[in-house]
Amino acid sequence: GESVGLHLPTLSVQEGDNSIINCAYSNSASDYFIWYKQESGKGPQFIIDIRSNMDKRQGQRVTVLLNKTVKHLSLQIAATQPGDSAVYFCAENIGGGGNKLTFGTGTQLKVEL
């Protein structure tokens, strides 16, 4: 039968604009955070990561901001392109040396021409 799933939040942006995708994480003990991009029918693709001793990290066209006070993470994509259309997930890792990740619910980014 049909599964009852969540409706992914959707962010629609115009090509060339900047995108900001937000994520609230749950565990104050999390010390490592990753943003993944998932295109339809594919596995998640690593975008950028940040550790809890930082509050900002920049990559190519992407910036991740971490606010530990309110347990909030954001991904900023500059000059959004059609190829950026995908679902974006934040993931958190609780310290201890392991790599078990807990994923957020995801945000669908749609880039309009």
Added chain:
Amino acid sequence: GAVVSQHPSWVICKSGTSVKIECRSLDFQATTMFWYRQFPKQSLMLMATSNEGSKATYEQGVEKDKFLINHASLTLSTLTVTSAHPEDSSFYICSAVVQMGSPLHFGNGTRLTVT
């Protein structure tokens, strides 16, 4: 580098049969791999941690006798869905890490449809 390959990419099977999904790390050795499950429009849910040479660690609510995991080598983990039922239809994704504390790299997933 850090390529994770899954096979098959999709599979259709009849209810009651078993299906094996392979996850390989192509250019690195992975002592630990992770298996996730994803329903449409939903997030990834961790099923189990696959440890080379030892038993897998399953998350709460995941039946270890139904989802058999074998990690016999440093580059291969397999997930076998036994006695599959339509509710097992899902997208199964594996991941591996080059070294602890570094990002997980994911395979491209296996779409399982049980009829």
